[in-house]
Amino acid sequence: MIVLLVVLCITDGVLAQIRYSVPEEADHGILVGNIAEDLGLDLTKLASRRFQVVPSSRTPYLEVNLENGVLFVNEKIDREQICKQSASCQLNMEVFLENPLELFRVEIEVVDINDNPPSFPETDITVEISESAVPGTRFPLESAFDPDVGSNALRTYDITTNNYFYLDVQTQTDGNKFAELVLEKPLDREQQAAHRYVLTAVDGGQPPRTGTALLVVKVLDSNDNVPVFDQPVYTVSLSENAPVGMLVIQLNATDMDEGLNGEIVYSFSNHISNRVKDLFSIDPRTGRIEVRGEVDFEESSLYQIFVQAKDLGPNAVAAHCKVLVKVTDLNDNAPEITFSTVTESVSEKAAPGTVIALLSVTDRDAEENGQIHVEIIGDVPFKLKTSFRNYFTIVTDGPLNREQADSYSITVVARDKGTPSLATSKSIRVQVSDENDNAPTFTQPIYDVYVTENNVPGAYIHAVTALDPDIGLNALISYSILECDIQGMSVKTYVSINEETGYLYALRSFDYEQLKDFTFMVQAKDAGTPELSTNSTVKVIIVDQNDNAPPGAGSLGEERHSQRASAAHR
Ligand SMILES: *[C@@H]1O[C@H](CO)[C@@H](O)[C@H](O)[C@H]1NC(C)=O
Ligand SMILES: *[C@@H]1O[C@H](CO)[C@@H](O)[C@H](O)[C@H]1NC(C)=O
Numbered sequence: 060m061i062v063l064l065v066v067l068c069i070t071d072g073v074l075a076q077i078r079y080s081v082p083e084e085a086d087h088g089i090l091v092g093n094i095a096e097d098l099g100l101d102l103t104k105l106a107s108r109r110f111q112v113v114p115s116s117r118t119p120y121l122e123v124n125l126e127n128g129v130l131f132v133n134e135k136i137d138r139e140q141i142c143k144q145s146a147s148c149q150l151n152m153e154v155f156l157e158n159p160l161e162l163f164r165v166e167i168e169v170v171d172i173n174d175n176p177p178s179f180p181e182t183d184i185t186v187e188i189s190e191s192a193v194p195g196t197r198f199p200l201e202s203a204f205d206p207d208v209g210s211n212a213l214r215t216y217d218i219t220t221n222n223y224f225y226l227d228v229q230t231q232t233d234g235n236k237f238a239e240l241v242l243e244k245p246l247d248r249e250q251q252a253a254h255r256y257v258l259t260a261v262d263g264g265q266p267p268r269t270g271t272a273l274l275v276v277k278v279l280d281s282n283d284n285v286p287v288f289d290q291p292v293y294t295v296s297l298s299e300n301a302p303v304g305m306l307v308i309q310l311n312a313t314d315m316d317e318g319l320n321g322e323i324v325y326s327f328s329n330h331i332s333n334r335v336k337d338l339f340s341i342d343p344r345t346g347r348i349e350v351r352g353e354v355d356f357e358e359s360s361l362y363q364i365f366v367q368a369k370d371l372g373p374n375a376v377a378a379h380c381k382v383l384v385k386v387t388d389l390n391d392n393a394p395e396i397t398f399s400t401v402t403e404s405v406s407e408k409a410a411p412g413t414v415i416a417l418l419s420v421t422d423r424d425a426e427e428n429g430q431i432h433v434e435i436i437g438d439v440p441f442k443l444k445t446s447f448r449n450y451f452t453i454v455t456d457g458p459l460n461r462e463q464a465d466s467y468s469i470t471v472v473a474r475d476k477g478t479p480s481l482a483t484s485k486s487i488r489v490q491v492s493d494e495n496d497n498a499p500t501f502t503q504p505i506y507d508v509y510v511t512e513n514n515v516p517g518a519y520i521h522a523v524t525a526l527d528p529d530i531g532l533n534a535l536i537s538y539s540i541l542e543c544d545i546q547g548m549s550v551k552t553y554v555s556i557n558e559e560t561g562y563l564y565a566l567r568s569f570d571y572e573q574l575k576d577f578t579f580m581v582q583a584k585d586a587g588t589p590e591l592s593t594n595s596t597v598k599v600i601i602v603d604q605n606d607n608a609p610p611g612a613g614s615l616g617e618e619r620h621s622q623r624a625s626a627a628h629r
Contacts, residue, residue: 075098075163075164076164077097077098077163077165077166078165078167078168079091079092079165079166079167079168080167080168081121081132081167081168081169081170082169082172083136083148083170083171083172083174084136084172084174085132085136086132087131087132087133087135088131089131089132090130090131091121091130091167092129092130093127093129093130094112094123094128094129094163094165095110095127096128098128098154098163100128100156102127102128105125105126105127105128106125106126108156108158109156109157110125110155110156111125111154111155112152112154112155112165113152113153113154113155114150114151114152119133120132120134120135120136121150121152121167123154130165130167136150136169138169138170138171138172139174139175139206139207143206146208146209147168148168148169148171149166149167149168150167150169151164151166151167152164152165152167153165171207171208171209171211172207172211173207173211173264173267174207175205175206175207175211175262175268176205176268176269176270177205177213177261177269178204178205178260179201179203179258179271179272180204181272182272182273183273183275184200184201184258184272184273184274184275185276185277186198186240186274186275186276187276187277188242188276188277188278188279189281190246190247190248190249190279190281190283191283192245192246193242194243194244195242196241196242197227197240197242198239198240198241199237199239200226200239200240200258200274202235202236202237203216203260203270203272205260205268205270207262207264210263210264210265211262211264212234212263213235213260213261213262213263214236214261215260215261216228216236216238216259216260216261217258217259217261218238218240218256218257218258218259219256219257221256222244223243223246224241224242224254224256225241226238226239226240226241227239240274240276246276246278247278247283248278248279248280248281248316248317249283249284249315249316251278252277253276253277254275254278255273255275255276256274257272257274258271258272258274280321281316282316282370282372282373282374283316284315284316284321284370285314285370285375285376285378286312286313286368286369286377287312287313287314287315287378288311288312288368288378288379289311289313290380291380291381292380292381292383293308293381293383294382294383294385295308295383295384296384296385296386296387297350297354297384297387298386298387299354299355299357299386299387299388299391300353300354300355300389300391301350301354302350303350303352304350305349305350306347306348306349307339307348307349307350307382307384308347308348308382309346309347310325310341310347310348310368310380310382312325312368312380314368316370316372319370319371320370320372321370321372322370322371323346323368323370323371324343324344324368324369324370324371325342325343325344325345325368326341326343326366326367326369327341327364327365327366327367328365328366328379331364331365334359334362335362335363335364337352338350338352338353338362339351339352339362339364341366346366346368348364348366354386355386356386356387356388356389356424356425357391357392357423357424359386360385360386360388360425361383361384361386362383362384362386363381363383363384364382365379365380365381365382366379366380366381368380388424388426388428389428390424390428390475390480390481391424392422392423392424392481393475393483394420394431394474394475394481394482394483395420395421395422395423395473395483396418396419396420396433396471396473396484398416398417398418398487399417399418400416400417401415401416401487401489402414402415402489403490404489404490404492405455405459405489405491405492406459406491406492406494407458407459407461407462407491407493407494407496408459408494409455409459410455411454411456411457411458412454412455412456413454413455414454415441415454415455415469416452416453416469416487416489417446417451417452417453418450418451418452418453418471419449419450419451420433420449420451420473421449422473422475424477427475427476427477427478428476428477429475429477430476431449431474431475431476432474432475433451433471433472433473433474434471435469435470435471435472436471436472436484437470439467439469440455440458440459440467441453441455441456441467441469441489442454443471451471453469453471459491461492461493461494461530462496462497462529464491465491466489466491467488468486468487468488469486469487469489470484470486471484471486472484493529493530493531493533494529494533495532495533495585495588495589495591496529497527497529497533497534497591498527498585498591498592499525499526499527499536499583499584499585499591499593500525500526500527500583501523501525501581501583501595502523502524502526503595504595504596505595505596505597506521506595506597507598507600508520508563508597508598508600509600509602510565510601510602511601511602511604512568512569512570512571512601512602512603512604512606513568513569513570513604513606514565514568515565515568516565516566516567517564517565517566518564518565519563520563520564521562521563521597522560522561522563523538523563523581523595523597524561525593525595527585529585529587532585532586532588533585533586534585535585535586536561536584536585537558537559537583537584537585537586538556538557538558538559538560538561538582538583538584539556539558539581540556540579540580540581540582541580541581541582541594543579543580545574545579546574546577550579551566552566552567553565553579554566554579554599556581561583563581563597569601570601571602571603571604572603572607574601575600575601576601577598577599578596578597578599579597580595580596580597581594581595581596581597582594583595
């Protein structure tokens with residue numbers, strides 16, 4: 060297709076001008092025009108007038124057949140190569156003829172065809188946009204380039220239809236088109252960190268040609284996420300006396316932001332108790348909570364640790380969680396025995412079941428470790444009675460006898476049911492107090508006392524002795540003679556007794572010839588309440604002396620009796 064345009068303009072036979080146009084990219088041999096015909100030259104005289112052509116540029120694009128004046132394409136013309144972006148592109152040549160001399164100027168307009176698509180400088184275009192950018196924000200994009208001109212030049216841009224952006228195509232003063240990416244809807248990096256669209260540049264040719272590039276929108280993080288714990292409350296159990304450094308729990312919060320915005324620092328919340336701070340530590344980076352002090356079940360069986368996690372980004376907001384530490388019991392406490400009342404002494408006459416002491420047993424440990432078995436050890440006449448809960452009474456269990464055992468040591472053992480079991484023992488001493496349960500007893504049921512006649516009145520004649528196993532007043536013995544008559548006279552005119560010692564004295568001088576013997580009762584009585592007494596018999600035998608005239612010998616028998624009497628004195 061050749062468009063022929065002739066502008067003929069001859070001025071004073073010096074210079075005439077002729078104009079053609081040829082589309083770029085036309086093949087070799089394509090006719091542009093017939094210069095000779097168009098100038099009205101006689102074809103037969105061309106050779107004789109030495110028709111010749113001088114190309115003004117050394118481009119070998121066009122050629123003229125000097126025999127017939129036909130201008131044709133010699134070599135493909137690339138308008139963009141010759142004229143770059145100029146709106147018009149023209150090749151010139153001059154035509155000479157002699158006889159007479161004629162000079163013609165030939166202008167050949169190279170017409171643009173849409174032989175170039177628009178193209179982007181890079182096939183990938185990356186735009187970085189913060190996720191905090193507000194809708195309406197504009198981001199200029201790199202322009203595409205189309206070497207064609209006029210209507211074949213770049214006309215507009217297009218982008219893959221999407222929810223987030225649209226393109227606003229603008230024209231610069233020099234007519235170049237460029238596009239701005241306009242944010243339509245907020246971005247969320249955590250939902251989608253990059254968006255990919257095809258960016259298309261379209262020229263105005265018929266048909267239009269296009270160039271594409273991959274537009275990558277990288278969403279930059281802003282600190283729009285707080286850290287999140289995977290649970291609001293964590294429950295862990297920890298044995299009491301756990302060693303320092305032992306892991307309690309490894310917390311794990313996650314922050315969907317990146318970089319510092321997603322880097323988490325853990326700490327105890329401000330309102331945490333000082334005790335918890337003493338007992339536990341938290342690693343700010345790893346979220347490890349470790350034992351730091353001595354965890355004692357008996358102090359508390361539950362600790363609440365409030366933890367916060369904060370990222371290092373700007374305007375960070377803390378997230379919170381709670382760690383419940385349930386402390387499990389170890390059998391680290393022995394039972395304790397406390398006597399609240401102890402009777403110092405108990406009467407030997409006390410009835411079985413008499414309360415001696417009141418005691419309580421406690422164990423600070425829990426459950427099995429705190430369950431206590433209590434008993435009295437040894438063979439003692441006492442037993443334990445449960446009163447209520449952990450209170451016990453020690454009561455007498457059977458008769459007591461001070462004369463056999465006047466005090467007891469009572470040992471109570473409390474043993475818990477833990478493994479291993481712990482035990483405590485405590486002893487009390489109880490005195491058995493005396494009761495007047497024993498009457499005095501004479502050393503002999505009957506005393507034979509020999510007294511030689513003619514004794515001095517008031518002479519000591521014998522001692523009676525009674526014993527009493529009780530103590531104190533209950534064993535304080537007083538002696539007396541029980542009233543009776545001897546030959547019509549009170550016995551108390553014959554003998555007397557020392558109340559305290561039991562020594563017997565003759566009150567008169569005995570005469571064998573009148574009274575050979577006599578018998579009376581002595582009594583030993585203690586001072587107990589009620590008092591107890593015993594009787595015993597004393598038989599006084601008067602021993603004869605040779606105190607009468609009639610001849611006869613009886614000194615032998617008298618001598619013997621006298622010795623026996625003196626033996627009884629001792
Ligand atoms: C924390 O949780 C995240 C997500 O569940 C996981 O990828 C990460 O490995 C966990 N870290 C630890 C220390 O448990
Ligand atoms: C001792 O003798 C007196 C007087 O005969 C009598 O009353 C008393 O019961 C006797 N005591 C005992 C223990 O036999």
